[in-house]
Amino acid sequence: MSLVTMNEVFPIAEEKKIAIPAFNVDTLEIAQAVLETIEEENAPSIIAVGQAAIKDGKLEALASIVTLLAGKMKTPVVLHLDHGQNFEQVIKALRAGYSSVMIDGSTLSLADNIAVTKQTLQAAHAVGASVEAELGAILGSEDNISHDDSKPFLVKVQDVVDFTSAVDVDALAVGIGNAHGLYKGRPNLDFGRLREVAEVCPAPLVLHGGSGIPADMIKTAIEIGIRKINVATEVRLSYVKGLNAESRSEDYYTMTNSGKCCVKELVREKIRLFSRR
Numbered sequence: 277m278s279l280v281t282m283n284e285v286f287p288i289a290e291e292k293k294i295a296i297p298a299f300n301v302d303t304l305e306i307a308q309a310v311l312e313t314i315e316e317e318n319a320p321s322i323i324a325v326g327q328a329a330i331k332d333g334k335l336e337a338l339a340s341i342v343t344l345l346a347g348k349m350k351t352p353v354v355l356h357l358d359h360g361q362n363f364e365q366v367i368k369a370l371r372a373g374y375s376s377v378m379i380d381g382s383t384l385s386l387a388d389n390i391a392v393t394k395q396t397l398q399a400a401h402a403v404g405a406s407v408e409a410e411l412g413a414i415l416g417s418e419d420n421i422s423h424d425d426s427k428p429f430l431v432k433v434q435d436v437v438d439f440t441s442a443v444d445v446d447a448l449a450v451g452i453g454n455a456h457g458l459y460k461g462r463p464n465l466d467f468g469r470l471r472e473v474a475e476v477c478p479a480p481l482v483l484h485g486g487s488g489i490p491a492d493m494i495k496t497a498i499e500i501g502i503r504k505i506n507v508a509t510e511v512r513l514s515y516v517k518g519l520n521a522e523s524r525s526e527d528y529y530t531m532t533n534s535g536k537c538c539v540k541e542l543v544r545e546k547i548r549l550f551s552r553r
């Protein structure tokens with residue numbers, strides 16, 4: 277099946293009151309393992325390519341791999357640019373065939389975030405791609421994206437009202453205390469703020485920093501209205517864990533197959549948790 281946009285998978289999430297997983301992929305092997313599991317589980321999902329992979333020169337190559345593999349699948353797959361840094365990068369991704377893009381204007385003023393999101397929406401919708409934006413900040417750091425934790429990070433409800441009145445985004449990532457990378461201790465997510473945001477936000481809500489969030493908190497977030505959850509760190513760590521487990525074999529395919537098995541196990545677990553199976 278050719279790639280779809282987030283607008284094809286969010287209605288499924290809303291109807292079933294589940295969250296669509298967004299898994300970051302960084303190598304061919306990880307992409308194979310994630311997509312195989314998505315197909316086995318028949319779970320419409322998002323494949324995200326993040327800034328570290330892009331910095332490593334993989335924007336186009338990973339797009340070709342995912343487009344090719346997804347084309348052989350029955351399960352709907354979205355190919356998504358994660359944390360798009362600027363309009364130029366969005367255009368590069370759209371040209372490479374991404375069916376969805378995030379423009380991360382969370383470090384900009386509200387007015388500038390609206391402006392760059394408007395520009396992105398015009399370009400992306402012109403080619404039938406979906407758009408995610410971000411309000412508030414995701415704590416922690418990952419893929420060279422970091423937030424100055426001393427600055428306010430919680431999304432403001434009024435900003436959500438003003439932002440979504442100005443731009444018709446297909447998804448909105450919000451900062452509620454979630455962080456990129458692994459958490460030190462139990463995450464401190466502000467579900468009260470999430471409830472207030474869910475009441476006023478017309479767009480499907482996105483939770484970044486999915487790695488390390490305990491199952492009970494994931495379930496609460498989905499009940500309140502989160503419809504997309506991003507997972508990157510745990511995907512990478514599971515692949516490395518598998519490689520290391522077989523490092524003594526000193527055999528490439530023994531190691532990478534072990535890495536793929538570990539990724540498949542993690543992806544299956546997240547799919548079942550996010551879809552409340």
Ligand code: G3H
Pocket residue numbers: 300326358359418455456457458483484485486487506507508509510
């Ligand atoms: O944009 C990617 C996600 O927010 C990943 O966060 O590495 O904490 O799972 P994570």
Ligand code: ZN
Pocket residue numbers: 359414456484485506
């Ligand atoms: Zn993120």
